[in-house]
Amino acid sequence: MLRFTLFLFSFLVLSTSTDANSPAKSSEKGEHLKYVIHYGIVRGGKASLKLKSDKIDGKEVFHATLTGRTVGLFNTLYKVKDTYESYFDKETLLPVKAIRNIREGSYKRYNEVTFDREKNQINSQRSGIKDVPEGIHDILSAFYFARAYHFNSELEVGQVVKMQTYFSDEEFLLQFRFMGYEMVNSKIGTIKCYKFIPIVQTGRAFKDEDDMKIWISADANKVPVRVQFDLFLGSLRCDLTNFSDFSTSSLIKK
Structure with a gap:
């Protein structure tokens, strides 16, 4: 189950501030977010x-690196260490290259995907060249783009944000429904947040489409504060524990 959670969590971790009218900045050094993953009261992983x-x-280009791994008892029972990387254009925020490096128990999988914007094609090390829709993203770049252009005060309750991505060697439609604002008590304080419900496929791990929730700070940083999964076997939560901004402002501003 933690393997499935880390897979889903890779969809949700973001880390840029957004401003609809300012250009992308490239002079800042970067930022670093840390999360802890709990299954009930048991700490099972970190990201x-x-x-x-x-x-x-x-x-x-911008280079985003997301890592997630098991800790403690979960690491003894089923060791997971997953890494996702995205290199994306500083102006368009469209990916140039994406890397997926998976180590889960005895299972290992590595793949690199490059994006050809002129031909609207991707080139996967594992499956070769494929035609894809114009403007397609990898998972990480999709969220930087969404936060730059979609996640803002103009959102209306019930509005659905849709983005076409390429993940695990196939096209994947990413969808989020805006549910309004909520206050969240976190390790770094009480934060006013946008609340989103990713639209997920029911039947395998989720009973209902709204069994997965994400809270993003409704401030200049717009970082994910909490991600919660209500699964068949119980509730699992990812919480922000540390946010280090190495510059006076975040790297990407739109």
Whole structure:
């Protein structure tokens, strides 16, 4: 179950501030978010997201790295260490390259995907070249884009944000429904948050479409504060424990 949770959590961890009218900035150093994952009262895992400037083929890009792994008893029973990386354009926020490095028990999977924007194609190390829709994202870049252009005070309750992504060597439609505002008590204080419900497929782990919830700070940072999963076997929660901003403002502003 924790393996499934870390997979889902990779959809949800974001770390940029957004402003609808200002350009992307590239002079700041970066930021780092840390999360702890609990199943009931038991601490089962932790996750970390780092964002920094980097270069691919001599071009400056943003580089996001998300890691999630088991700890304690969960690590003894079923060891998980997953890493997702995204390199994306500083102006368009569209991905140039994505990496998925999975280690779950005896299962291992590594794949790199590059994006050709002129041809609207991806090139996967595992499955080769495929045609894809224009503007498609990987999982991490999708959220940076969504927060830059969609997650803001103009959202209306009930509104659904949709984004087409490429994940685990297939296209995946990502959907979030805005549910309004809530105050969340967290390790870093009481925070006013946007509340979203990702629209998930029922039957395997979820009983209802609204069994997964995410709270994002309704401030200039707009970081995920809490992610909660109401599963068949109980409730599982991911909480922000530390937010380190190495600059006077976040890297991406739109």
